[in-house]
Amino acid sequence: MKRMSKLALALVLVLAMSAGFSACGGGGDFDASTMTIGSSTSVDTLNPLSSYEQQSFEIIALVYDPLVRYDKELNPSPALADDWKVSKDEKTWTFHLNKDAKWHDGQPVTSEDVKYTYELMLDTGLGYMYSSYLEGITDITCPDEQTVVMKTKLPKANMLMNTTPIMPKHVWEKVKKEELETWDNGEMIGSGPYKLVSNENGIVKVSKNEEYYRTKPAVENYVFVEYKNTDSLAQALKVGEIDAAVNLSATQYSQLEDEENVTVISGEVQGFMQVGINCSENPSSKGNPLLKDAEVRKAIEYATDKQNIIDMAYQGHGTEGTTMLNASDPYHYAPKGEELRSYNIKKAEKLLDDAGYKDSDGDGIREDADGNKLSFEFINIGDNSAEVKTGQLIASTCKEAGIEINQKTMDSGALQDAITAADYDMFMWGWGGDYDPTVMMGILTTAQIGSNNEPQWSNAKYDQLYEKQQTEMDKEKRIALVQEMEKIAYDEAPYIILLYDNNIQGYRSDRWTGIEQVPEKGTYYFNMTIENYINAAPVK
Structure with missing residues (x-):
């Protein structure tokens, strides 16, 4: 599975009036037949063979039914x-x-x-x-x-x-094989509860399938609108230009929670934000070879104050991360006691001391026995303020342990290129998740090097367990296998899981009913279901 991006990309400003709904101050007349949902993430393509964005996943789920x-x-x-x-x-x-x-x-x-x-x-x-x-x-x-x-x-x-x-x-079957990946799927013929009406200029409209064979939804039309930034997105929800919003920022949560006509939540989502570390053994890798030492990677995690990052960069919206599956997931492995690498500068220092990394020249940066310094480049996506702030915080605390972090910013496309070429030391990004552990745990398999396995880390035991858990039909036994995989990855730290972040979403509760969090502490949308699209109805 490709990344279902939770991160801010370079987005196009969309004029709300071109969507065919009112953009007047105060929101204009309410159209009970159409629910408009705004997002700060884009629709990449509506071709199921090549899409990987969250917003695309939602629309595809409404138009195409699975088994x-x-x-x-x-x-x-x-x-x-x-x-x-x-x-x-x-x-x-x-x-x-x-x-x-x-x-x-x-x-x-x-x-x-x-x-x-x-x-x-x-x-x-x-x-x-x-x-x-x-x-x-x-x-x-x-x-x-x-x-x-x-x-x-x-x-x-x-x-x-x-x-x-x-x-x-x-x-x-009429599409040429060489065109399957790039075909625009303009008509989008599906079997689901909604039909595609239009997809233009960052605005997608779907309408109810009157011939649908299962429970028909109450909402006649959904319009999905892309916004340039979360400030304009929140304002649109506040004044009634749109009916719901997803991927709001922590700042908007505090702005909207006291709005009488808006219900806003900070819901748990599957996935995590991580520091990826170049572990590649490929001679062409341009990463700092000192990062291939797991003791160095663990020291960086000890020197990372995750709770402070959540408080300062994410305004409290998220929980500290440890292993690759969320804390609420039944497959989650929770490190405890001495195994848990909570923020502790002294433990980071001891780990590095024991591994032979000393500051021999007194410049505050540790070196190995050959004088190679623990100095690493850390890439953040430049237009994501939370990530840039996170990079600054990590650099500050790592410095106390004798590790120099040099922050560098670039756009998401350039970062993807750098990851593919193994031309980096460390980076920050995130993965959107799934309730099937195979999807998330497959990221770090050896077979995914050159694709989803960004750190290019390899572990034969991990790979064996990955294959075995896919065939284990007893859930408790499967949980044990998956947790053993999580422990291996945690012990070797190719990823430092910073946090399990929340998705902040809101809707106009003065207009709509039947919308609830899925699961209990989850979100309205982006939760692997279409429940709220089917159950939403205008307030009578």
Whole structure:
């Protein structure tokens, strides 16, 4: 799965009037048929084979149904599949499709569409946000138009966590293979509760599918609008130009929480913000080789005051991070006692002393036995004020331990290029998560070096456990395997997990009802479900 970005990118200013809704002071007349949602993140593409942005994921989920989707308790519930069963050896899955499901162009959804979608992603490697769900499927057959049978080499633990959008074979098979990744998917023919109406100038509009085969939503239209910054986004919500907002900043939370007509939350989301450290063994790597010493990486973590970062850079919105899965996740491994690397300059100093790093010339920067200094470049995304502030705070506290951090800023595109080329020492970025641990834990596998494995770290035991947990059908046993992986990664520290950040979202509660946090401490949107899109309704 590619990064579902939670970070501010270079965004385009969108004029609200061009969306076809009022942008007058005070918000104009309320249109109860249309709910407008603003975001400070962009839609990269509505092609499921190449999209990786959060906002795109949301819209794709409304237009394309998967076989099975999460309900508000995050349990698997029917979508295109009415029911399913697995064989006694847990290697054959049978799904029965809803006979009334139709594509938006009127053609019936059949088992051949499912087979086509899965095999297309498996054969091409496309479908960045979804293809990892399909690993392990070896054969797909269609006994009839409403039945799909999938065989796996080994049991597949995440089969019912699979949110892959099913795409119409009769549309996509006409696209040339070399154009699949870049095709604009302008008509976006799906089977979901909403149909695409338009996608222009950073504004996407979808309208209710009146032929939808399951519960029809109350809201006739959703309009998704991209805003240049969170200040203009919050102001639009406040005056009623939009009905809901996602990806607000901590500053906007305090501005909106006392607004009578707005309900705002700071909800937990799957994922984390991290310091990535170049661990590459490739001779072409341009990273500082001293960072290949895990003791140095651990010392940097000891010298990082995570709670102060949350308080100062994120205004308290988040919790201290440790391992790769969130603290509320049942798969989370929680380091305790001496294993836990909480902020402690003295422990950072002792770790470095014991590893032979001394400040022999008295300049405040430690060196190894050959005189190579613990001096590292730390890249932050320049237009993200929270990250820039975080970089400053880390540099300040690491200096106390004798580690020099030289902050450098660049845009997200340049940072991605630097990561791909292993031309960096340290960087800060974030990963959006998933309820299936395979997705997040797969990031640091050796197979992902050159792709999602940004630190280019490799551990054979970690890789073995990753393969094993995918086939463990007993949840408690699978949890134990995943937690062992988390412990290995924590012990070697290719990532320093700074925090599990929150997503700040709000909506006009004077206009809309039926919107709730999913799960209990989660968010309204970006929660892997479409529950609030289906259940929202205008206040009577």
